[in-house]
Amino acid sequence: MKIAQRIHIYPFLEDEAFGRLLAFLEEYRDCFDELTITTDYHHHGAIPLSELRPQAEILARRIRTLKEHGFRSVGFSVHSTFGHIDEGHEYYGQPFHPMMSPAGELAKGCFCPQHADMRAFILEKYRMYAQCRPDFMWVDDDVKYFLNGIQCACFCPECIKRFNRKMSTDYTRETLTAAMNEPNAVELRNAWVGDISDRITELFAEIGETVRAVDAQIRLGFQTQHQGWSTYNGMDFAAWFPALGGCMARPGEGTYDDKTPANLINKAFACARQAAEYPASVTDVQYEVEDFPNYSLLQKSVRFNLDECTLAIAQGMNGVLLNTLSPDPVMIGKDLGPLYQAMSVARKAWDRMECFARGMHGVGFYPAISSQYDRRRPLHDGESFFIATYDARRPQHDVRNTYGLSHVGIPLTLEAGSAFGAVFTGDLADGFTDEQLLDFLKNSVILDAKAVRAFARRGLEKYIGVRCSEKEYTDSIEEYFTDHPVNADAVGFKRNVHPAFFGSSAVILEPVCEGVVSIGDLCGLHGEHYGMTASLFENELGGRVCVLGYAGYHKIDSYPCLVRMQRVAEWLAKGKIHTRFYAPHLMPQFVRTDGTRTMATLVNLSLDPAEGVEYGVCGAKQATLLYRGEEIPLVARQRDGFGVFELPQMMALETVTLLVE
């Protein structure tokens, strides 16, 4: 595996600071396979070349010096292409046409690359950095058309003109955006999103050409964004990377501190999802650990930093990009020693994991969101198209709702092709074709109530077995765990997650086929049964379906829910379940296999230590345990076809990895 270190520009500019940086890099040389100089620290899209060029000349010298010191791979992340957000505009102003929102609002620090002067500026900037002879250059993650200071871009006159030319239409910004907000204008929105994707493809082709004209050996990469943020870009990795000639990718998601431990899991999945969709030409995938903006262990602990790297490797990524160093030269070498000492120890295990897992695929259930979502979805309930899908006000678009299943030990994988089945929430089924949805239904699916409605709109109710009541219950309701084997030990348990406090809701499920069974009934506060609210069903395609109509994936971190979901998962997997817990633990598992060998990484998401965890791997006899820098041989106890391993103590947020051959 590769460890790349991102280093902001400031320590390079003065000799004295650079000397201290060099000493720091020498001290922890094991942690630096690659050095990535970020060309600026501010997020404005048009910092003038008159400021950047003298800096680039210094950086060219620094690259030569670093290579003389034996650092073999040194390159750039070109920090701004369009501009990231509205930052720096009071200083740098607006020298180019700003990006424009559907309503005509202008971004302050992000500029439209369709204008000839901005385009020339962008290409000249890439040419200038290429002339510094870096080994590689990244296009940073500001190449996107959402959240550029405005929600959705770019509707400037140049972009409207381009679209009209392509489509033989004569829209104005006002008529185009009104037409796009018609609920069923899927074709028009698809054409617009497709055009945005083409704008990126064309720009990437020009950037690639510009860089290669200077030096064809420079490797190129792009720092992508999560499909769960938005698919408004078109998310066409298969076109973008070849256009750029890019072999490097950095999947993105923001997790900047450790104050909400579960964000560790959200980011792991968000990045693995992008990695799973990169074309085969991308061979160097670098998960970015981002400790922006304080770059302090007070902001994000050593433990959390290490976990991020471990979970990236656990999901098949083959590198990490550490964005852990303060941009301020004053801080070089001052407070991050414990982090780099720990990394030096941990990298042996990461190398072992990365080598071991080559050729393996993910195991588990696939939390479904299509990269085509914004190209295919109709609009519901009067919503506007022009708002990023990743928005707390719009939970119906948020795939992260489903990630809580992993907290209670259900294995999730972002590799749809090898999954046991799929997990749906909200309107996300709208992003898939009928054929794709039927493929999911032939296998197995888990749905919340809104997802049932989304499948019903597509005429697929009979494969789910139930329809939802019109009424959504939000007050004084409980879920009663029925007398069904998946509820063993918890029959009669009344689950009350108090929607009045915490949001969410419940529905009654009405069977539309024979064979639907209840695993949960909706009850009033005096025990009156209103009807079924959670169901299991095997459909005519042979697929198995679980519907969770009471607060779906919301607050399922309780013993009865955990035990029920683990049994449901085993039923849905039709005997293919690969790994198993034997007692309740708050412990996401990340599992990969090639059919013969298995790698399983577990993280203790509880803040209490986990003691004596028993973990089963199908068919396993022995394993190597990677634990606290050691490799420990373990022998399994055999039980029902599973080899059961007793794991050592795991402190809060500690990981272990089992290599099973």
Ligand SMILES: [Zn+2]
């Ligand atoms: Zn524009």
